[in-house]
Amino acid sequence: MKNKLLSLDISRQPTDTTCGPTSLHAVYNFFDVHLPLQEVISSIEYLDDGGTLAVMLGIDALKKGFNAEIITFNLRVFDPSWFKEADINLVDKLKQQLKYKTSPKFRQASKAYIQFLSLGGVIHYKTLNKELLEHYLLKNVPILTGLSATYLYNEKREIGDPVYFDDIKGIPSGHFVVLNGIDLKNGTVKILDPLHANPFEKQNYSVNIDHLICAILLGVITYDANLLIIDKKPTCEL
Structure with a gap:
């Protein structure tokens, strides 16, 4: 098979910090769980300094x-050696790490990962390549990913509230999008982007696979760099 395209739509994110829940809202809709966007936004935990994380x-x-399931490339939080043994206790490792690392953002992220695992979430450490992306998309599963918007868009770094671009004072910014298609013949991935005013000037566009992979890995700067795989319809009534 040379390509795969999943049919789903995405809303416009209402604020600079709601790209994550807006992307999640699109995935919920794909699985026929239709909730108001504002309800999803209100149900998510947020970082103390703004925004959210895929684990949240x-x-x-x-x-x-x-x-x-989270496939992580985030070496800020996870050590590669933790995934070499099948019976490793990630919760225990994360708790031990908290004794030595005191950054507020690091601690909030670590505690979220502990909660994620305690609720039955799964975390894997794999090689990010086109085969991995293809694996999930061919199973009709959209991929929610936290990545570097600065690299994805090739734009200036950002600063301020409200945000503005500044190549000197600015810092790299993170973002969430949904991957809903792959074209191996042309070497591209289809992206659903909750940011309406993005440089591609539309919310559904294609980018080179290698460029996307770099953007995802550089998401580590903003504590993401991962794929969030959500699948199966919920068993509870919503």
Whole structure:
């Protein structure tokens, strides 16, 4: 098979910090769980300094009865050696790490991962390549990913509230999008982007696979760099 395209739509994110829940809302709709966008936005945990993390989106999905899997490339939080043994206790490792690392953002992220695992979420450490993306999309599963918007868009870094671009004072910014298609013949991935005013000037566009992979890996700067896989309809009534 040379390509795959999943049919789903995405809303416009209402604020600079709601790309994550807006992307999650699109995935819920794909699985026929139709909730008001504002309800999804209100149900998500947010970082103290603004925005959210994929693991916090995963926690919401688990609470709604979905299965949730995170494939992480985030070496800020996870050590590669933790995934070499099948019986490793990630919760225990994360708790031990908290004794030595005191950054508020790091601690909030670590505690979210502990909650995610305690709720039945799964975390894997794999090689990010086109085969991995293809694997999930061919199973009719959209991929929610946290990545570097600065690299994805090739734009200036950002600063301020409201946000503005500044190549000197700015810092790299993170973002969430949904991957809903792959074209191996042309080497592209289809992206659903909740940011309406993006440089591609539309909310559904294609980018080169290698460029996307770099953007995902560089998401580590903003504590993401992962794929969030949500699948199966929830077993509870919503």
